[in-house]
Amino acid sequence: MTSDQTPAQRLPTLEDVAQVAGVSRATVSRVINNIRNVDPQLHKVVWDAVTATGYVPNRAARSLVTGRTGAIALVVSEAENRAADDPFLGRFFSDPFFGRVVGGVLSVLRPSGVHLALVLAGDEDACAKVVSDVRQGQVDGVVVLSLHPHDPLPQLLADAGVPAVLYGRPAAPMPISYVDVATYQGAKLAADHLVARGCQHVATISGSVDMPAGVDRLNGFREAMAKQGVAYVPSYDGGFTQEGAERAMERLLTEHPEVDGVFVASDVMAQGAMMVLRDHGKSVPDDVAVIGFDDSSAALSSRPPLTTVRQPVEDMAAEMARLLLTRIDSRANRTTSVIFDPDLVQRASA
Amino acid sequence: MTSDQTPAQRLPTLEDVAQVAGVSRATVSRVINNIRNVDPQLHKVVWDAVTATGYVPNRAARSLVTGRTGAIALVVSEAENRAADDPFLGRFFSDPFFGRVVGGVLSVLRPSGVHLALVLAGDEDACAKVVSDVRQGQVDGVVVLSLHPHDPLPQLLADAGVPAVLYGRPAAPMPISYVDVATYQGAKLAADHLVARGCQHVATISGSVDMPAGVDRLNGFREAMAKQGVAYVPSYDGGFTQEGAERAMERLLTEHPEVDGVFVASDVMAQGAMMVLRDHGKSVPDDVAVIGFDDSSAALSSRPPLTTVRQPVEDMAAEMARLLLTRIDSRANRTTSVIFDPDLVQRASA
């Protein structure tokens, strides 16, 4: 065989690099990991040897001795739903939101060389497995997208004292880190905008009221309207689904046909609401102004494009990753929360 | 210390289990891995010890000696785009398609205990890194979503002889495994349906013609229409984006106002096309019948709901994972392709 044919046989190890550089394994290791001072000359010699051999550290070996894996998991927890015939992961994975989170997390992870493993926790057992996984050192920590208010995972993680960061405030108070958006502030942006537009009969379509996001968006909006002197705002539960919002909008039109402004607690729901408005011959924004929440891709693809409260998903996800890495690095068990400011993105619907 | 106080200190190892079971490490390992015959009685004793100690194999240690990581990567390759100010991963991650693939892949991986790592290959360097990653044993193989026709990654993978499976036929022929949908057949379903509906003036909005999916959907549709005796089908390039499709539809209406049936090469594009049709006062499906392609979530959320050629994304993704696992297991370097049959999902738009 020519020299080109066998290099794939055995990958270069620290030992090989050491031999080429004429130093010991330990020194090469020190150079690679930038630990302690190594004579600058030797330093260069070693790096040259690394380049020459094409050496890349073996993750498994390193992990074995350090007890760190260099990987974190993105856990999508949807415990407690799942009809038996539900296609594996249901609607969530086909929600653009998921991808945006992944993108944000990866943007932080990539430079630091940490791997991102994707994990689905579909039921309580799976949640327990997630906890044991991280305790057993399969991953160093977890970033969690928890989809249901009664999801047991956050509590399990908090109890286990495992490095974890949630997207969104947990439904019940518990010692666990999270990132969130200032929902009240966002709802206020929407309220102020509708009032400034001159809307006289404002209503809202809320998300599920058993979820923090649902409650906060509703209460925040009501509070802001109250500040504007509007004592009562009719609200209808859209359950965070397009169909739910369509039904809610139908009811709203029936019971309050005079409505001229609606704050809808998510863009997807707003899309449904606008379809119903159109079906009823109402024009948006002239007859009824509509404001969504999230600034998801649905906001742009809807007709008319949606004025919405922007939730900086990518930034928030990136912050989750940063918080987690810090927590893992420090080994200290401190919980932190970071709250992001929302913006009002003004498009055509209001 | 009591026996209860330190268990978290050190995780149980094979050695511990062996001690509890009163056998050697080797035997426990044999039981765990189901390798060779172990006396059924001992077998049980060992399992009891595993349960009692709460033992979970250490991935790193195992990986170190076997040379397998028990992880595969899902690579999203978007080499050669990326404006400098492009938010990390651009639009793709917010496309529901991504999540559906993840779901399909995970459904296969989970039972087999293989981890899924997410990797982004944004440029040629990143592609090279992917190849070296798998050669260096960071992961055992890769599943690839390649977004651009001139993406170098598939060729790199093929050259390196690395275990890999693509979603969709590569733009240029090369020895690499892939799964795909029978596009011609799908286009034929659409053509036959439009003709059966009685459409007299059929046109099509195609995807990018430099992508296999774009070309095949266009040619397949033309061929099928030809079989139906329609020699010429006007076509407009929508570039697989909603905006592109909107422009294409505008042109189509200008140049062929008599059109009464359109095959649009993706649901997202179809959504845009329908909006333009509505803006022009055309009703769907009465004035113009519209058929999409993919059966993505856009098909359901559009008004009216879209009749579309269903691409079984989850199934295809699952098959990718299966092919990859088989390939990794066998260590044989055989390439395979699996082609899925599309269905016509009939909704309201045609």
Added chain:
DNA sequence: GCACAAAGGGAGAGCGCTCTCCGCTCCCGA
């Protein structure tokens, strides 16, 4: 009764890396 085979279990050598020790060298102050 013996030779032989087959089968099950144990011992031990690493896999590639980090990290603690230890020892050498060199510089500085007394």
Added chain:
DNA sequence: TCGGGAGCGGAGAGCGCTCTCCCTTTGTGC
């Protein structure tokens, strides 16, 4: 000139696991 300390490199012990030997036990046929 010499002691002491700081700085830097090397030796070597594992991390937890698999897997190859090898030994023991048991079964089988003549």
